[in-house]
Amino acid sequence: MDFFRSHVLICGGTGCHASGSDDLIEEFDRLIEEKKLQREVKVVRTGCFGLCELGPVVIVYPEGAFYSRVNKEDVQEIVEEHLIKGRIVKRLLYHDSIAKDDTIKSLSDVGFYKKQKRITLRNCGVIDPENIDEYIAFDGYKALAKVLTEMSREEVIQTIKLSGLRGRGGGGFPTGLKWEFTYRAKGDKKYVCCNADEGDPGAFMDRSILEGDPHSVLEAMAIAGYAVGSDQGYIYVRAEYPIAVRRLNIAIEQAREYGLLGNNIFGSGFNFDIELRLGAGAFVCGEETALMASIEGKRGEPRPRPPFPASKGLFGKPTLLNNVETYANIPPIILKGSEWFSSIGTEGSKGTKVFALGGNINNTGLLEIPMGTTLREIVYEIGGGIPGGKEFKAAQTGGPSGGCIPASHLDTPIDYDSLMEVGSMMGSGGLIVMDEDTCMVDIARFFLDFTVEESCGKCPPCRIGTKRMLEILDRITSGKGQEGDIEKLETLAKNIKASALCGLGQTAPNPVLSTLRYFRDEYEAHIKEKKCPAGACTALLTYTIIDDLCKGCSLCAKHCPVEAISGKPKSPYVIDQEKCIKCGVCMEKCPFKAIEKK
């Protein structure tokens, strides 16, 4: 054990990794050695801090200095000024972390973190995920020890039931009940699975937990194994998450070495081990029956339910399947009790939820909020508002299965039931903010395009129905919408929802239905007036030259790539709408702002 006077925490999550955090670590190591600070200063690679927008992020303790967008060239300054002379490098501090009196705010007082409550992300950005001892330091594996030595299987299930925890994978099914069903199911062999497929576009909650705190999932799965009577766990993780896969492998190795996985854990007679299964990244493989088929080595296609996995799952045996984030909640619930957990959140939704915040928002990144926090708080306080002084138009939750929440519902508390009421859903935690320049028909088209691409094709309503819907949306956004298209969309949506085999198809029409609910006038404008009110659908734009402002300088005509502009110098020019490809170059080049986009 060594006491280091200073710890340099460097984010090694995928976001910061991509923006070069590995180079930073190398540079810190090199300079610290050069300055002979190895015995005083410790460099730690952690999981995601959440503010990916500002990456790579470096936090130096004990001061808690939060350095953002650190370059390799900045490292020398941090080492020489901060680590040697104790002078914080103000220039690199995250602006929001500097208090009025010029001191550094505690991280929990910074706008982005203030309203957050980190339960599942408790260790992310704090511990070294490749070091089991650091996980143990913050009470890791204590919950497993507790259930194995002090609690009966029934007590464990009761605790989870009373906590009110619901599945974080999208469905929101009560976790304790699922555990009870699997516990009750008859079978000589049972399995515990973790769904780490995370296929929603833009979502990276589960990845961040696996990268930042892999042991929390392993510990929870072992607890679940004890509760339902299983000795074998599988984690189904997508191969596109190489850092998560590597850290999971390291974590499993370390846990086995310590005897926290394997036979006779804590001398209790309980055996449990975990294996990884890599998925190829098909969205439909996140669906539970498809996921299990894929683990069995078959094609990842859904099958009808019932039978549900709890009675007939993996290899035909009773199987418990939970999401990564669901599991990460388990150890704190066991240690702090169901009452503690159920005191957080709302009536029907307990605890917290992790969101990946993206789109037109200042602080893109990862956040964890108590259930019941309003959308307004997320967008304007945690998210820091919309860039460029633009107006908020809508937020999309639930990815391709979810819907849009318009500005009139900004005060909606984020919980399972309220989101359903406004026509969206919690989903797994993608949260995309859209500003006034976003076309809602185009957004619906984007998500439907994704579903059509990802449909496994097993059942016709989904395979053919979603394709028909996409064709109509393509038509509308390219200015060829017809009278009656909206009604056709609605009929198709209704039929697909009622007859598709799995959740993918059943929820695929949601983005269209919810945008129709709140932005029907935008659909109508596209169809009837051939106009895109947000000015986003290029096919519907017209560029025109305002005669009064045009000085006849001919710049536009020179730059137009298709020679659509003609005229005589010193008199107004005209754009030939037939030839125009709506690239907007003329508007950019006009020194007199004489070109109008409508």
Next chain:
Amino acid sequence: MKSIKELEEIRKKTLEKVNLRKDRKGTRVVVGMATCGIAAGARPVLLSFVEEINKRKLMDVTVSQTGCIGVCRLEPIVEVYKPGQDKVTYVKMTPDKVAKVVSEHIVNDRPVIEYTIGYVENRQNK
């Protein structure tokens, strides 16, 4: 295979290492490390603090540096902040004075008067 007791030992031992990363209210030792401080020998003093705290496995102490404290002729200067108590400023510190400050002041709450700024200044004025 690890027993619960061993787990607890790992927890305690590692917590001492990582505890620094949580916002805490413990004792702060601040060493003046501007040019004047470094010239006067502040680094060996800082290192001695780190070593001494290490040896005694003190969990609730952080050691940090600061710029010039302002009285260059009295460097190396070390300030000790204990929660709820006035700051104590030690001047003309040397590595061999560190053990006493740690054992007397940080552990037993008895500031080492003869190293403090008030004492040294008074004596110099006489």
